[in-house]
Amino acid sequence: MKKLLLLLFVGLAVVSCKKDDEASLSLDMPTSVDASSNFALKVELAWGAVTNAEGYNIYRADESFEDPEGLDYTLVGTSDTNSYDDLSVESSSAYYYRIEAFSGDTTSDLSAPVAATTITITADEAFDVLAEYTGGRRYDAMSAVEVPDIIIDVITEQAVEGTDLVFLIDNTFSMSNDIDEVKAALTDIISNLPANNRLAMAVYNDANEDPDGWYDWFDLTEDYSQAQTFLDEISVYGGGDFPESVYDGLYNTVDFLSWGSDTKRMILVIGDAPPLEGSLTTRTLSEVVDICNDMDVVANLYPILIGG
Ligand SMILES: [Ca+2]
Ligand SMILES: [Ca+2]
CATH class of the missing domain: 2.60.40.10 (Immunoglobulins)
Structure with missing residues (x-):
């Protein structure tokens, strides 16, 4: 009987200890949100x-x-x-x-x-946020005439030997006054890019206006002549409403390309319009940020906003 009582006490002590532990772990409700x-x-x-x-x-x-x-x-x-x-x-x-x-x-x-x-979307804020959350930097071009200098700045400041470098270009009709300058700038840069990097290029349009042809790309390669061929064939068209498939274009570019650089993975986005949102986009901002940050080495975004 004595033994049984003792066991009972021990049991009670264990229960009460457990209760004390739980009590000490109680957390206050967050305030001042x-x-x-x-x-x-x-x-x-x-x-x-x-x-x-x-x-x-x-x-x-x-x-x-x-x-x-x-x-x-x-x-x-x-x-x-x-x-x-x-x-x-x-x-x-x-x-x-x-x-x-x-x-x-x-x-x-x-x-x-x-x-x-939340307030009305602008390309300004979108390009800012894309750069900020992917470890990149946003650049402004008042007009396409400034784009060559900006691209040279980005590459000089950010690229290292062995960089994977991608140009992602908005090819909707609103880019028609800028595309010739952009193409000339890229032609110049491609011909002066040091060897030992890999280059890719892609274009995005509006996936709602052109579900089959809104995105085109070629993979990273040390053969820069492929970039030149792709660039020569870019023509602007369509786009419908002002926002374009920025998120879907970025997501595909991070997802489809054979990234390999251990040192630097850069996507230079050249566009003039904010991203489509809600039901008009397959991918969201947070999905784009997540896939950029999930790469073995982060894919940094360097958006260049023309006419911002
Ligand atoms: Ca456009
Ligand atoms: Ca559009």
């Missing part, structure tokens, strides 16, 4: 750090409603720190966010819903 409303293609979130949190889950409701507590929230990302940039939003939209702290299997209550909105 701040959500941006001044970008088109992202929402920047920040909140007060929660003691003992290992990380945070970011939940979003894709609608605006008078009772945000009653909306359906889905997980859009996690963060190790008390901030997060959500790139999986669309321009001109309204959202609600709630943040949850976690540590192991323990989670906090969801923070109170916080509203965020």
Whole structure:
């Protein structure tokens, strides 16, 4: 009987210890959540750090409603720190966010819903964000006349020996006043590019206007004459509405090419229009950023915006 009581006590002690551990792991609900409303293609979130949190889950409701507590929230990302940039939003939209702290299997209550909105998309912001989140840099050309100098700057500043270099060009009709300058610049650059690099080229149009022919490319090669042949055959056409298939064109370019450089992988995007979004694009901004960053060596984007 004494033994049984002792076992019972030990058992109780274990149970109460376990309870204490669980209690000590309780996490406060995140507070002071701040959500941006001044970008088109992202929402920047920040909140007060929660003691003992290992990380945070970011939940979003894709609608605006008078009772945000009653909306359906889905997980859009996690963060190790008390901030997060959500790139999986669309321009001109309204959202609600709630943040949850976690540590192991323990989670906090969801923070109170916080509203965020996005503004109208511009090529300006899109080219900026594409460069920023892929470790590249964005360049501006007031007109196509400036493009040759800019391309030489990009290559001089960024390329190293053994670079994989890709020119990705918008070939929609709005580029018609710029394409001759761009082609002349690239012809010049191709003929002066040092050996021991690999070069590829691709064009994108509007996949909704021309589902079969909107994208064309050839693979990375040390034989620069292939780039020249491809370049000579580029002609501008179509495009329909102002935005073009920037995301789909970029995604294909990262996905299709036989990247091999261990030192530098560069895509120079030359365009004048913002990306298509929503149902008009297959790939999203966050998918483009993810595939660039998932490459064995990151594929850096260097967007050159003409007439921005
Ligand atoms: Ca266009
Ligand atoms: Ca278009």
